[in-house]
Structure formats: structure tokens, C-alpha cells
Amino acid sequence: MSISVALSNALSGLTASSRMASIVSTNVANALTEGYGRRELAISPRVVTGGGVGIDGVIRHVDASLVAERRDASSEHAGADTLATYRQQIESLLGTPEDGHSLSAVITRFESALVAASSRPDLPERLTGVLTAAGDVAGAFGAISDRIQGLREEADAEIDATVNRVNELLAQVVDLNGAVTDQRNRGGDVSGLLDHRQKVVDELSGIVPVREVPRGHGSIALFTPGGAILVDGTAADLDFTRTNVITPHLTADAGLLSGLTLNGRELDTTSGGPLDGGRLSALFAIRDDLSVAMQSDIDAAARDMIERFQQSGLDATRATGDPGLFTDNGLAFDPGDELGIAARIAINALVDPDQGGATWRLRDGLGAAAAGAPGDASLLQAMQTVLAERRTPGSGSFGTGALDAAGIASSLLSLAGTQRQLAEQTLSFAATRHGEVEERFLADGVDTDQEMQRLILIEQAYGANAKVVQTIDEMMNMLLRI
Incomplete structure (x- = not known):
């Protein structure tokens, strides 16, 4: 040599x-x-x-297979975390019996106020106590309904922001595909570009589940497990229109809320749809399914409260068809107009001095023209009876068992607690899987x-x-x- x-x-x-x-x-x-x-x-x-x-x-x-498994775990975890957070918010909204502002607590105070007024119906302050407690019941229903719609509005706003982010990420993948191809054709090192693209797709996988398919010259295509094409040469365009104010009547099933389109074609956003799994589908579930069901249950509870005090025979002074103590914005309740009743339930103006009424009508009857015998507690006692009466709710997911008013509130809280526990169990499983895959991914790094x-x-x-x-x-x- x-x-x-x-x-x-x-x-x-x-x-x-x-x-x-x-x-x-x-x-x-x-x-x-x-x-x-x-x-x-x-x-x-x-x-x-x-x-x-x-x-x-x-x-x-x-390790491409490990990266794919990690993305699946990330998508599952993000969706479970979003739903668990929502379930926690709902349980907190309903409160516990020990919480002074919970539905159970205000119904219990209303019942106690009726008992106190029945013992001394001649005392105006006892009647005022009944009015205040009844107002708290109506206010609690309204606050819960408003917050449920607020959660739907928040989910709608997050969907809008998330869809915009998805479009940005898809555009980045297309740009990086082009950069990788150009760099590779020039014989350069594409490792940094591949790192960046992997990070972009990893972020995307937390929003919607994705499958990565290699294409020629170092580029990739992205699909969802449900078959939606996100990137294949060009980026798909997701479109969504935000609704700033959402009321109980505005639902996706009624066609009154924006759905999601992919390149102009409507996508199924329900469970089992092309984008099922991940944070985006969880947000749609909150807006269009879970909160709608929760609104239906709180409406059913409000309906039951109104009907208890609107039933015939309770107040002989009230004409047939007139509203009872609890009203639908001052009117008698119509079972055909139940949707949103929790937001509309209000105290009858006839017993409210601030609206020109008088509290003695709580004792003497809503239709009484003048105050009656101050010691007559029969109507107040009858109100206690209907409040404690066990009856099967006319709607909602309370089953066929007979419940009193407090029992319906407790059933709502129990249902919310059960759903929260199930959501947290799902999240725990998803977090365990995500952590295990993450450990293997880091070990492979x-x-x-x-x-x-x-x-x-x-x-x-x-x-x-x-x-x-x-x-x-x-x-x-x-x-x-x-």
C-alpha cells in the first residue's frame, strides 16, 4: 500500500x-x-x-408499528380524558346533598319550609320562607339547564378551534411531504424533516385516530380507521361552523347545529363514524349526545316538579287549565313542550309580592280573591303531601319505579356519579395503556x-x-x- x-x-x-x-x-x-x-x-x-x-x-x-400503537393509545386517552372531565363537571353541577346549592339541597329546604309554614301558617315570614325556597328550586333547575347549554357551547367552540388545528396540521404534513421528497432527491439528510412530520402526526392522532401509509419518495398518506382520507397527495379540508349561543332546542338531530364536512361532504360524527375516537369525536358526543340526554333528564325532573303542584284537587281555588305554584314562564305546563322546561320553570306571579302577588295565597289558594283564615294549613300540608308523593316520572331515564321529588333529584345525582365513575375507569385503562406504550416507545428511542x-x-x-x-x-x- x-x-x-x-x-x-x-x-x-x-x-x-x-x-x-x-x-x-x-x-x-x-x-x-x-x-x-x-x-x-x-x-x-x-x-x-x-x-x-x-x-x-x-x-x-x-419502529413504525410501535409509533402506530402509540398513536392509537394517544387517541384513546385524549378521548377518554375529554369525556371524564365532562362527567366530573356534570356531577359537580348537580352537587351533593351536603352542597347547599345542589338540587337535592334546595328541594329539601323547600320541604322544610312547607313544614315550618304548616306549623304556623299565620306568620307571614313562614310563608315568605316557602316562597324563597320554591324560588330556589326553580332557580336551581334553571342554573343546571343553563350550565348544560354552556357546556354544549364550550364543546362547540372547542370543535371549531380543533377543526382549524386539524386543517393546519394536515397542511403541514403535505408541506413536509414535499420537503422530504425534495431533500431526498438532492441527496440530503431528511432525518430532521421526518422528526418534524412525526411530531405533527402525533399531535393529530390525539385529535382524530390516524393510520400512516408510506407513499413514494418518502411521503406519507393519512387515513382514519373509519376510512376517511385525510392526506393522500393533498390535504383534506374539514369545515365546521360555530354556533355562539346554544339553547335546548338547538340540536344536531334537528339540523340546527353545524355538522362536520370533509371536502364538502357531510361526515357522521356519532359513535362508530369515520372520526370515532380521539378528542374531536368526544367533543361532538358532549355537544350532541351526552348533554342533550342530561338536558332531557333535568327537564323531566322539572316537569315532575311542575306537575306535582299543577295536579287537579290540590288547590280548589285554581281553575282548570291554570298554572300551579310552579309554571312554564307563567303558563300552565304542556307535556308536549317539555324540551327546555328546566330553563323556563318559574314561580307563579300570584304568590310573589315583587310581581304583584301575595304570599298568603300559598296558604289560601292561588285563585283566592282575599286572605282567608290565618290558621288554615290544609293547602300547605297538601303541598307537603304532593312533594313527598311517590310517583313514576312521565319522562327521563329514571326507570319505572315510583319516586318522590327528592328521590328524583337523588336519582339524577346517582346517575351522574355512576357515569363519572365509568368514565374515570375508562380513562384509567386508557392512561395505563398509553403509559405502557409510551415506556416502550422511549425504551426504543x-x-x-x-x-x-x-x-x-x-x-x-x-x-x-x-x-x-x-x-x-x-x-x-x-x-x-x-
């Missing part, structure tokens, strides 16, 4: 060792960087030129101990090649001195 060939071989070894050391340093520095794939320098012997090593490029190591061992070997190789160069230099100097 000639001196020139030996020098060339040693210099190629120095160059390769230097590049390898740089890559190892980059691996260690990015060990915890999201989306980073471990790099390794691809080298091969230079046979044609007489020896040494040639640099063939940079290899990015990623950069092993800093292994990288440091590799760096020691690289330093040894660098030193050996440097020694060859030094020896050649000494030999050349000796020859020049002859």
Missing part, C-alpha cells in the same frame, strides 16, 4: 469518525425530544478507490448509555486514524530530510 493510499484511508476514517461523533452527540442531546428518531451513520468500505470508508448517509431508526459506549469506540477509531496520519507525517518528514 502506498503512502498516499494509506493517508487517504486514514483521512476517510477521521471524517467518518467525526461525523459519527457528531451524530452520537445529537442523539444524546435529543434523547427526550418529542418525535426524535435515533440516528446512525451508514458507512461502507471504499473498494474501487483502494480502501478506506465511504459515508452512505444517515439512517433514522424508528435513544439509549444514552449505549450512545456513550459507542462514542468511546468512535474516539478510539478516531485516535487510531489520527495515529496513522501522524506516522505518515513523520515518515514524510524523514524522507524529506534525506
Whole structure:
């Protein structure tokens, strides 16, 4: 071997060792960087030129099946977390019996106020106490209904923001596909671009579940497990129109709320649809399914409260068809107009001094023209009876069992608690799976101990090649001195 060939071989070894050391340093520095794939320098012997090593490029190591599993787990976890948070909000909204503002608590106070007024019907302050407690019951129904619609509005706003983010991410994937292809055609290192694209798709997978399919020249296509095409050459366009104010009557089933379109075509956003799984489908479930069902139950409870005090025979002074103590915005309740009644339930103006009424009508009857005997507690006692009467609710998901008014409120809270527990169990399972997959993903990434061992070997190789160069230099100097 000639001196020139030996020098060339040693210099190629120095160059390769230097590049390898740089890559190892980059691996260690990015060990915890999201989306980073471990790099390794691809080298091969230079046979044609007489020896040494040639640099063939940079290899990015990623387990595609593990990445796909991680994305599935991320999608499942994001959806479960969104639903569990919602269930917690609903349970907190209904409150517990110990919570002074809960529905159960205000109904209990109303019942206590009736008992107190029955014992001394002649005391105006006792009658005022009944009015106040009844107003609290109506107010509690209204507050719960308003908050349910508020949660729907929040979900609608989040859907709008999320859809916009999905469109941004899909556009980024298309741009990165093009950049990867261009860089690869020029013979450059595309590892950084692949890291970025993986991170973008990872974020997308928390919103909607995705399947990545390789295409030519380093580009990828994205599909949902339900068959929706998100990226395949070009990015799909998702469209959604936000509704700023949502009322109980505004539902997707009635066609009064925006759905989701993909390239102009309506998408099924219900369970089992093309986008099922992930945060976006959970938000649609909150807006169009879960909150609508919750509104239906709170409406059923409000209806039951109104009908208890509107039934015939309770108040002989009230004409047939007239509203009772609780009204539908001042009118008698119509069972055909139940939707949203929890937001409309109100106290009859005839017993409210602020609306021109008088509290003595709570004792003497809503239709009484003048105050009666102050010691007559028969109507107040009858109100206690209808409040404690066990009856089967006319609607809602309370089953066929007979319940008193307080029992209906307790049933609502019990249902909310059960649903919250189930949602948290689902979240716990999803979190466990996500954590386990994440651990395997990190273990498959950069092993800093292994990288440091590799760096020691690289330093040894660098030193050996440097020694060859030094020896050649000494030999050349000796020859020049002859």
C-alpha cells in the first residue's frame, strides 16, 4: 500500500469518525425530544478507490408499528380524558346533598319550609320562607339547564378551534411531504424533516385516530380507521361552523347545529363514524349526545316538579287549565313542550309580592280573591303531601319505579356519579395503556448509555486514524530530510 493510499484511508476514517461523533452527540442531546428518531451513520468500505470508508448517509431508526400503537393509545386517552372531565363537571353541577346549592339541597329546604309554614301558617315570614325556597328550586333547575347549554357551547367552540388545528396540521404534513421528497432527491439528510412530520402526526392522532401509509419518495398518506382520507397527495379540508349561543332546542338531530364536512361532504360524527375516537369525536358526543340526554333528564325532573303542584284537587281555588305554584314562564305546563322546561320553570306571579302577588295565597289558594283564615294549613300540608308523593316520572331515564321529588333529584345525582365513575375507569385503562406504550416507545428511542459506549469506540477509531496520519507525517518528514 502506498503512502498516499494509506493517508487517504486514514483521512476517510477521521471524517467518518467525526461525523459519527457528531451524530452520537445529537442523539444524546435529543434523547427526550418529542418525535426524535435515533440516528446512525451508514458507512461502507471504499473498494474501487483502494480502501478506506465511504459515508452512505444517515439512517433514522424508528419502529413504525410501535409509533402506530402509540398513536392509537394517544387517541384513546385524549378521548377518554375529554369525556371524564365532562362527567366530573356534570356531577359537580348537580352537587351533593351536603352542597347547599345542589338540587337535592334546595328541594329539601323547600320541604322544610312547607313544614315550618304548616306549623304556623299565620306568620307571614313562614310563608315568605316557602316562597324563597320554591324560588330556589326553580332557580336551581334553571342554573343546571343553563350550565348544560354552556357546556354544549364550550364543546362547540372547542370543535371549531380543533377543526382549524386539524386543517393546519394536515397542511403541514403535505408541506413536509414535499420537503422530504425534495431533500431526498438532492441527496440530503431528511432525518430532521421526518422528526418534524412525526411530531405533527402525533399531535393529530390525539385529535382524530390516524393510520400512516408510506407513499413514494418518502411521503406519507393519512387515513382514519373509519376510512376517511385525510392526506393522500393533498390535504383534506374539514369545515365546521360555530354556533355562539346554544339553547335546548338547538340540536344536531334537528339540523340546527353545524355538522362536520370533509371536502364538502357531510361526515357522521356519532359513535362508530369515520372520526370515532380521539378528542374531536368526544367533543361532538358532549355537544350532541351526552348533554342533550342530561338536558332531557333535568327537564323531566322539572316537569315532575311542575306537575306535582299543577295536579287537579290540590288547590280548589285554581281553575282548570291554570298554572300551579310552579309554571312554564307563567303558563300552565304542556307535556308536549317539555324540551327546555328546566330553563323556563318559574314561580307563579300570584304568590310573589315583587310581581304583584301575595304570599298568603300559598296558604289560601292561588285563585283566592282575599286572605282567608290565618290558621288554615290544609293547602300547605297538601303541598307537603304532593312533594313527598311517590310517583313514576312521565319522562327521563329514571326507570319505572315510583319516586318522590327528592328521590328524583337523588336519582339524577346517582346517575351522574355512576357515569363519572365509568368514565374515570375508562380513562384509567386508557392512561395505563398509553403509559405502557409510551415506556416502550422511549425504551426504543435513544439509549444514552449505549450512545456513550459507542462514542468511546468512535474516539478510539478516531485516535487510531489520527495515529496513522501522524506516522505518515513523520515518515514524510524523514524522507524529506534525506
